[in-house]
Amino acid sequence: MADAAAPKQEATQATPDTQTKQNGSADTPKAAPESAEPKISGAELKKRAKAEKAAKRAAEKAAREVGGGSAQPAPGKKQDNKQKDTKQGQQQGAKGQQPERPLPVRRRGSQTAPAQPVKETNSEKQKAAEKKVGLFGHLYGQPRRQTIEGAPKDVHPAVLALGLQMSNYVVCGSIARCVAMLSVFKQVIESYTTPPGTSLARHLTSHHLSPQISYLSSCRPLSVSQGNAIRWLKDLIIKIDPSVPESTAKEHLSSSIDTFIRERVTAAAEVLADTACDMIVDDDVIVVYAKSNVVLKTLLRAHAEGRKFRVIVADSKPLFEGKCMANSLTAAGIDVTYCLIGAISLAIKDATKVFLGASAMLSNGRIYSRVGTAIVAMAAHVRDITVIVCCETIKFTDRVALDSIVHNEIAPAEEILGQDEWIGESLVNGEGELQKGREGALQKWMDTPGLQILNIMYDVTPAEYVNMVVTEMGNLPASSVPVVHRASTNA
Known part of the structure; x- marks a missing residue:
């Protein structure tokens, strides 16, 4: 027991000496080590940093010239990789003795490798620009949305479905799109809840209804009847008294939409048909x-x-x-x-x-x-x-x-190509049978120089x-x- 306690006592006695050396008391002044480096001034530090940057740039330039060959990391990266080496060593110790692998080196050549796909994308954009008819160039906007990918998260699911139906002509026609939009807005209003500290008249129009309208317009430009209906609905929402309870205001909006559809669309069509008949x-x-x-x-x-x-x-x-x-x-x-x-x-x-x-x-x-x-x-x-x-x-x-x-809607050019155009040229053999020939120009119109297709929707x-x-x-x-x-x- 005495032998076992001796090392502990020696360690306890050594603690004051250690603290004395660390604190640097006046009785035992520190002697400067012979190998201590002279203090570096700020100007020399700046020169050294500039030299390191120059060496780093030279190494990167050499790696680029090699074109993806083996390149040594710049001297300035050694200090940055110390922590990575220590962390990798701890992971290897935890997993067991594994053969030491060299750290991956980010080469300059690998960073410039994706430049080729970018060039292809630019060439595709240039080809698409060449296929646009110059006289109607101001009408080419964003391509029509065909999927819900990338749609804002605050767009209602019913609006997402309607946008795709409009884009694919499932819901087609000015009045049909207007009625479908108002019916969907009823669902949007019913599922709406006014946040604390705001009023329904202000928040519903600017923060909740506007994203739905923007999404629908990205699927297909809104018709005049849709625009008139949206202006009417916004004016109706703005006029709601802030003191009215939310449930009452939502019921008022839903009933007003039903009345608008009944009077301005359904009844109007009946009266019009009677007059024209x-x-x-x-x-x-x-x-x-x-x-x-x-x-x-x-x-x-x-x-x-x-x-x-x-x-x-x-x-x-x-x-x-x-x-x-x-x-x-x-x-x-x-x-x-x-x-x-x-x-x-x-x-x-x-x-x-x-x-x-x-x-x-x-x-x-x-x-x-x-x-x-x-x-x-x-x-x-x-x-x-x-x-x-x-x-x-x-x-x-x-x-x-x-x-x-001046104002119109341009649909995708591919929609105007029917099955006959995609068949191509046809030849008749000696027996009088119709044979399929080589591909026609319209089938590969994107690769045919000087050929443009304009699919304009209105006149x-x-x-x-x-x-x-x-x-x-x-x-x-x-x-x-x-x-x-x-x-x-x-x-």
């Missing part, structure tokens, strides 16, 4: 273009009232909406002729009236509608055929346009080609659009 008489030959729900409702109502008439449906790429129009009319028992817009000059020879829908009625009386509408209206104007436009007042706008170049029809505009407020000339729009907005 009176213009159809027996033995009429009516030309329609693409698909308009209110025009379809007018024709079905006239047929239900016993009027005998024939319909010519003109259609065009890329959506071929006229096919749905022709199917609906044929299912009701109406005599229908279907043709593409290239044959409109022949199809309109026997026509007595032309009924057209509209995506918007501009303030200068012009029609903003599916591309091809202007051709049908002008062909009818040449033959002095009455052109009637059926349009609800929710589609009226104070915007003015003289052509379809503008001048007011002088329109004889009458039928609305839920009655029949009026195209020049009265701004008056009716002002009256419906202030109502």
Whole structure:
């Protein structure tokens, strides 16, 4: 026991001596070691740092010139790697004796290696820019969103679904998109909770509703009716008294949206169809273009009232909406002729009236509608055929346009390519059989120099080609659009 305690006692006695050496008492002054280095001034430290930086840059430059070969780390990195060496040694001691591996060296050549994919991306961007039509260059914005990847986290799931449906034309048409958007906003409002310290009138519009609108516009540009509905909804939210309970305010907003849809869309279409139906008489030959729900409702109502008439449906790429129009009319028992817009000059020879829908009625009386509408209206104007436009007042706008170049929507170019264009050239062998030939230019249009494809969605029809505009407020000339729009907005 005495022998075991001796080392402990010696260690205890050695502690004051150690403290004395550390504290440096006056009785035993420290002697400067012979190997102590002279004190370095600030200027010398700066020179040494500059030298280390220069050596580091020289080493990096040499590694770049080698092009990814073995390069020694710069002297300045030795101190930085000490802690990594110690940590790696502790991990190896914990795992057991393992063969020592050299630390990975970040070579300059490996950092410059990804430069090639960047160059390819730039070349792809340059190729895509060359495929844009210069006259419509200002209309090319961000590509249309096709997936929910990268969508903001505060976007409601119902809005995510609607955005994809709009982008893929599952929900198509100005009124259909407007009604679907308002129905989705009802769900957004019902799931909304006002944060503490804020009011519903301020927070709901700017912080909760704006991200939903931005997401929908990234999937597809909003129509005029959607814009009018959004302005109406925002104005309704702003006017809510902050003292009103949140549940009461949300119920008021939901009921107001239902009333808006019922009065401005459903009832307006019924009244409009009744008014336009009176213009159809027996033995009429009516030309329609693409698909308009209110025009379809007018024709079905006239047929239900016993009027005998024939319909010519003109259609065009890329959506071929006229096919749905022709199917609906044929299912009701109406005599229908279907043709593409290239044959409109022949199809309109026997026509007595032309009924057209509209995506918007501009303030200068012009029609903003599916591309091809202007051709049908002008062909009818040449033959002095009455052109009637059926349009609800929710589609009226104070915007003015003289052509379809300043403001329009450009869809992806691939949508305008049908199956015939993708087949390519065809050859006939000696037996008269059709054989598939080499690929056509449209199939590889991105790689064909000088070939551009423009898939424009709308055109503008001048007011002088329109004889009458039928609305839920009655029949009026195209020049009265701004008056009716002002009256419906202030109502």
